Amino acid sequence: MQTTTLSFSNLHNHGELFANLFRARKQSFIIQKNWDLPESEDMEFDQYDTPQSRWIAIHDRTEVLAGIRLTPTTARCGIYSYMIRDAQEGILGGAIPQDLLYAPAPVDPHVWECSRVFVSHSIPQMYRRKVHFKMVEAMTGSARDMGATKLIALTGANWPRWYGRCGLTAEALGRQMQIDDGLFQCVAIDLTTKMH
Known part of the structure; x- marks a missing residue:
């Protein structure tokens, strides 16, 4: 199992991996979760997939097992x-409630957003924990390499049960809320405990 942090400046070095990550996102979010998201050429994407973001692929050669998108909170396009932040500002048309945070969304070069997190549904249950640990290791390492001291994420409301097991220190940034068929909550992940 490998981890690769992709960017627009290095994707040419990784063959089909970048496209395969977006294909795996389509499988996870559009086919499995039935979310209404943009797609083209069998790939899921949205307005946040810009050169400002980074994408982490957990993979075996070119088969994507899991993925994460990291976007700086200073991003603009x-x-x-x-x-x-766009949900809080009402730009997303109410798909995500505007009152998802207790305070204004941060705009800080040391705070990055973690989104589009998925694990392929084809991964056997006995192998998933290993994939999760690899994801946490890659996510925290890549974010720290980019200067982040904190990650924020909209995640499943059951995060307190599994974040600790994965070695993450986090706190709630907003209320629990129903979105589509799940209960979600915004959290902040402290990366300062990951400094060496």
């Missing part, structure tokens, strides 16, 4: 910044 047209009317968009990053998903959590």
Whole structure:
């Protein structure tokens, strides 16, 4: 199992991996979860997939097992910044409640958003924990390499049960809320405990 942090400046070094990550996202979010998201050429994407973001692929050669997108909270592209902030600002049309945070969304070069997190449904249950640990290791390492001291994420409301097991220190940033068929909550992941 390998981890690769992809960017627009290095994707040419990784063959089909970048496209396969977006194909795996389509499988996870559009086919499995039935989310109404943009797609093209069998790939899922959205307005936050810009050169400002980074994508982490957990993979065996070119088969993507899991993925994560990291976007700086300082990002801007047209009317968009990053998903959590844009939801709070009402730019996303109410798909995510505007009152998802207790305070204004941060705009800070040391705070990055973690989104589009998935594990392929084809991964056997006995192998998933290993994939999760690899994801946490790659996510925290890549974010720290980019200067982040904190990650924010809109995640499943059951995060307190599994974040600790994965070695993550986190706190709630907002209320629990129903979105589509799940209960979600915004959290902040402290990366300062990961400094060496």
